[in-house]
Amino acid sequence: MSTEALLMRGVTKRYGTLDALKDVTFTIKQGEAVGYLGPNGAGKTTTLKLFSGLTRPDAGAVSVAGFDILHERQKALTRIGVLVETPGILPYLSGTDLLMHVAEVKGVPLNERMASVQAAASSLGVKDQLGRTLGSLSTGLLRRVLLASAMVGNPTTLLLDEPTLGLDPAARADLRVTLKGLHKKGTTIFLTTHLIDDVEEVCGRAIFLREGQVAGDEAVSPEITGDGATGAIVVKTLDQVNLADITGLIKPPSAAELRSEREVVIRFQGGDAAQSDILRALVTGGVRVLGVSPLGPDLAARYMATVGRQEAV
Amino acid sequence: MTTPAVFANIRWEVTRLVRSRRVFLLSIPPVAGPIGSAIAFLYFHVQYQSTALLLGLLVTGGLSTLVMLDLSALSVGEELSRRAHFTLFTLPEERWAMLAGRVIVVFGASLAVYALGAALVSVLAAELVPATGGSIAINSSHLIEGVAVMLLFLGAVTLTASIITRSASEALVAGVLSAVVTVAVAGYFLLQGTLTMLFPAVLGVAAVIALGWSFVSYSDLES
Numbered sequence: 328m329s330t331e332a333l334l335m336r337g338v339t340k341r342y343g344t345l346d347a348l349k350d351v352t353f354t355i356k357q358g359e360a361v362g363y364l365g366p367n368g369a370g371k372t373t374t375l376k377l378f379s380g381l382t383r384p385d386a387g388a389v390s391v392a393g394f395d396i397l398h399e400r401q402k403a404l405t406r407i408g409v410l411v412e413t414p415g416i417l418p419y420l421s422g423t424d425l426l427m428h429v430a431e432v433k434g435v436p437l438n439e440r441m442a443s444v445q446a447a448a449s450s451l452g453v454k455d456q457l458g459r460t461l462g463s464l465s466t467g468l469l470r471r472v473l474l475a476s477a478m479v480g481n482p483t484t485l486l487l488d489e490p491t492l493g494l495d496p497a498a499r500a501d502l503r504v505t506l507k508g509l510h511k512k513g514t515t516i517f518l519t520t521h522l523i524d525d526v527e528e529v530c531g532r533a534i535f536l537r538e539g540q541v542a543g544d545e546a547v548s549p550e551i552t553g554d555g556a557t558g559a560i561v562v563k564t565l566d567q568v569n570l571a572d573i574t575g576l577i578k579p580p581s582a583a584e585l586r587s588e589r590e591v592v593i594r595f596q597g598g599d600a601a602q603s604d605i606l607r608a609l610v611t612g613g614v615r616v617l618g619v620s621p622l623g624p625d626l627a628a629r630y631m632a633t634v635g636r637q638e639a640v
Numbered sequence: 641m642t643t644p645a646v647f648a649n650i651r652w653e654v655t656r657l658v659r660s661r662r663v664f665l666l667s668i669p670p671v672a673g674p675i676g677s678a679i680a681f682l683y684f685h686v687q688y689q690s691t692a693l694l695l696g697l698l699v700t701g702g703l704s705t706l707v708m709l710d711l712s713a714l715s716v717g718e719e720l721s722r723r724a725h726f727t728l729f730t731l732p733e734e735r736w737a738m739l740a741g742r743v744i745v746v747f748g749a750s751l752a753v754y755a756l757g758a759a760l761v762s763v764l765a766a767e768l769v770p771a772t773g774g775s776i777a778i779n780s781s782h783l784i785e786g787v788a789v790m791l792l793f794l795g796a797v798t799l800t801a802s803i804i805t806r807s808a809s810e811a812l813v814a815g816v817l818s819a820v821v822t823v824a825v826a827g828y829f830l831l832q833g834t835l836t837m838l839f840p841a842v843l844g845v846a847a848v849i850a851l852g853w854s855f856v857s858y859s860d861l862e863s
Contacts, residue, residue, distance in 0.1 A: 379730040381863035404732035411730065411863075415723030419659045425727075428655070431648045432731040460659075476727060 331393060332357045332406075332484045332515035333378055338387030340373050340539075347373040349539045350387070357392075357483070360506070360516040362526025362547065364630055365536030371519040372412050374536070375488050378517070379409040392483065405433065407484045408477035413492070418462025422453065422472045425461065426479055433480035447478040450505050452498070466493040474502070484515040491525055503528050523627045533626060535633045543633040547626055558602060559594045559622035561586060565615035576612040577605050592622055645733045649741020653715065657745065662714065665707050666753045673700030673757035674764050681768045692769040693780045696761030701787035704754035708791045709815035711750060712798040715742040716858070717808030726863060735859040743851070747795050754791060758784055778830070782837060786826075789840040789847070794819050796850035803857050 333355040340348040348370045355361050365371050376382040377389045380400050389396045391403035416425075426444040435443045448454040451471040461469060470493050477485060490506075491499045506529045510516050518530060526533055527547055535543035568591045573583045581595040595601050609616055657663040677696030686692045716739065719725050728738065778786075798815030805811055822843070829835035 376863055381726065381729055383862060401732045401734065404730060407730070409727075409730040411726045413723075414726035415719075415721075417656065417660075417718065417722065417724050419661075420656070421659070424655050424659060428648065428652050429727075429731060431651070432645065432733050434732075473727065 330357055331355070331390070332359065333486075333517060334388070334390045334393075335374070335377070336388045338377065338384045338389060340370070340377065340382065341385050346539050348377075348384075351536075351539070351541055352387075353534055353541055353544060355515060355517060357515055358510075358513050359532060360510045360530040361518065362523075362530040362533040362626075363517060363519040363536065364521075364523065364526060364533055364626075365542075365634060369536040369634075370539040371536060372488055375409070375411055375486050375517070375519055378486055379407065379411060380404060381411065406482060407486055408479070408482035409486045410474055410477045410488055410490055411486075412488050414473060416461040416469065416473075419460055421460055422448070422457035422464075422475075425472070426457065426476050429476045429479045433482075435480050443479055443481075444475075447475040448472070450478065450508075451475050452501060467495055467498055470494060471498065471502075478509075482514070484517065485509065486517045488519045489521070490518065491520070491522060499525075523630060527623075527626050533630075535630060537634045543629070545629070548623075558597070559592060560602060560605075561620050561622050562591050562593060562606075562609065562614075563617045563619070564589050564591070565617050572612070573609065573614065576608045576614065578608075581605060589617075645737035646740050646744070648733070649738050650745055651741075653742045653745035657711075657749075660714075662711065665710060666749055668707055669700050669704040669753040669757035670760055673703050674760040676703075677761050678764045678768055681765065686769050688771050688773055688776075689765050689769045690773070690776045690780060692765035693762060694776050694778060694783060696765055697758055697780065697783050697787060700754065700757035700761050701783075701790070704750060704757065704787070704791055705794060705819055707753065708747075708750040708795045709798050709812055709819065711746040712795040713802050713808045713811040713815060715746045715802070716799060717802030717806065717811045720802065720806040720861075721808055725861075729861075729863065735861070736855050739855055739858045743799065747792065750795065751788060751791060754788065758787075778835070786837070786840040789844045790822060790826075793843040793847040793850075794822065796847040796854070800850045800854045800857075803854055803861065 331354050336352050338348055338351045339346065351374070363371055363374065373382065377384055378391060378396065380396050380403065383397060392406040394403040396403045423444065426447065427440060430440045430443050444457070445454055448457050451474055453468060453471045453475060456464060456468055456472065461472065464472060470490070474487070474490055477487070491502055494502060503525065506516055510529065516529065518526060520526060530547050533543070533545060533547050534541060567588050568585060570583060570585050570591065573591055577583060577593060581593060584592045584594070586592050593605060595605055606616065606619065674696065677692070677699045680686070680695055680699070681692045686695065719728060794815055797818045798811050801814035802808060802811035805814070826835060826839060829839060
């Protein structure tokens, strides 16, 4: 089996005169969880449609689990579960009708079909809703049933387009836990979303898309501790930061790095005691500290720095 | 045991017909056709069995046409217009199998209920109109076959229109217009005395071409 769950090489996709994707290349390895971030019209859904065989590239190659999506479509689609945009529904069908059909087409044996459907529905908390018609479900419940349909048959890769859209906070948290659990079991997750905190919580890698091109590809949580440091904090100050003063107050191997006018990142060795010593040194040294927080991934800041504000196309 | 793709889609289409209650439409030709025809036989004091049969087949054929148009338009057009294909097209199956499952159910059911209606009309014509003989413009067995081919043609045209327009309602309009034109042309040939079995034969060829085009187009359809 290929180690590449998803591969896109030199892909261009045009809609009329609009270039939805321009020479996009990236690889996602088996077992990775990757967030695909970009503004409206950046080409996120087009990418997902290309991987799921819903549309064809004008140039370049797209493959799933080593199978070319154009020439080995069925083999490729057997490996994936897809939730594209907001798919339409046939409102008179029940959740069971839809999921049983998906299971049947995915080749789940007859005697395992119902168990497979119920397992997928249970993982999203909608097992009891399967008997209801799709048209009678609320937006959130419907989305969970459709997600369950993507999970039927235990695909090795999940392609999810805004999966938490329309979910209440509790359901969203549950879904994140479910996705993290699937990822731990080895399922590859490709998540397109506008919600950066979903990516921070579920994914290990983020790809930024800007005007149809890959603008960034990086780890969600970059190494926050470098040069032998074991911890890192962000100190917010009342006054403008003077980096030289702060560097003079903290003892090596601790190191300070300016983050903004009133924020400084301090990396240090040691645990809570070391952090406490640093803060005391700052306060006694005259730095008016407003607050302290651990250094997190801060994907939102990196996204804005990479993609910036863009008009939707 | 896994199911072959065409059978899975036959089951899917049957489930859709049942859940949407469109399945009840199938009762119209074999129920309303013969009953309506019988009332017409008696009300108009139809003299000959051959005339009664002709009348009954036209009534049943007309009702079957409506059923065929409706089911054909919705079989593919509904999924496309509602964007349900975003889910179905990502499943690991050949598109021709998806379409074949739908076509087999819709065309098969519509033709079956037409055949049943035609059989019942024949029985009622024999029972209610005792006199044999009489002179009619069309041979009844040719009419039965001709209407069946016309149903196939109209179903194929409607299916094709639903793939082109991605809309069940627009496909239905296209099907109705096709039916009007077909009947008008048939009527013209009848009045000219030149209506032969060549006409349904041409319709049959056109149906095969339309179906072939539909299978090719559906397989290449992008979202």
